[in-house]
Amino acid sequence: MNKDQVIDETRQWVQKAVIGLNLCPFAKAVEVKQQLRYVVSEAETPEALLQELAHELLLLRRTDPEEIETTVLIHPKVLTDFLDFNDFQGAADALVEDLELDGQLQVASFHPDFQFEGTALDDITNFTNRSPYPTLHLLREESIERAVESMPDTDAIYEANIATLEKLGLEGWKALGLKTHG
Template sequence: MSDEDVIAAMREWLEKAVIGLNLCPFAKAVYVKNQVRFVVSQAPHLDGLLEELDRELDFLAAADPEAIDTTLLIHPTLLPDFLDFNDFLQLAEAAVDEHGLEGVIQIASFHPAFQFEGTEPDDMGNYTNRAPFPTLHLLREASIARAVAAFPQAETIYERNIETLEALGPAGWAALWKAQPER
């Protein structure tokens, strides 16, 4: 799969699920202002992916937030197993600390088989973090703090998302991804 195809699939996911279902009320503003950086990794092994994460952490920390506010580091083939991906997150979090970016940048994780602890694989709540490919979302903590301050009752987003997805159900989720007829 080409990098362009991967990015197109991620954009579709952002537009239809994250923004379209309002799973993240903060996503639309940075997306429409083209402040989301999409980086596709083709690293053949975890060490290479960690090196790319190192570069992206440094890049995002140095970038003007008005130009690039957040980064999606996507790997279309590495870490297809969610438990392996989840284990890798410990290394990713350690990289944030090693770069001295704790409290500056945090990582959110997305995976095609994402599963919250204590849930069944098919629980609709898991779909809040299901993306087409294993993805590390690098977020500026200052941007999160500004967004949360501007959003009343930000702590309720998670519960609202689960309600939205449960109401949508598996059939509704599947319908989001059906090709739209050309007009």
């Protein structure tokens, strides 16, 4: 699989699911303004991915948000097992603290086999966090705060996402032409 294919499939997911289903009401403006950076990692170990994550976090911190608002770090060769990926989130959060970026940047996670605790693997609600490849989403805290201020009831986003996906169902998701899981 080449990088262009990985980016293309991820961009389609962003456009058809994240924006198309309005799973994140703040994503459209960033995508339209081309302020979303897509990076495909060649890392084959969690340690190598952590180094790339550090590089991308520091790059995002020093780059004007008008140029790069947010970054998705797609890593198709490492942490393909969801439990390993989920465990890695702790290391990602610790890295943010070690780099003294806590309060400035945060890392959200998406995975082809994402599964919320207490749900079945094929529960449609898991698809709010399902992506074509394991992906770390680097976000600016300031942008999150602005988004939250612009929408007084952010819990409504989560509730609307669940309702949208339950109405769509697995067949509807498949009709989008996106992967259902790894």
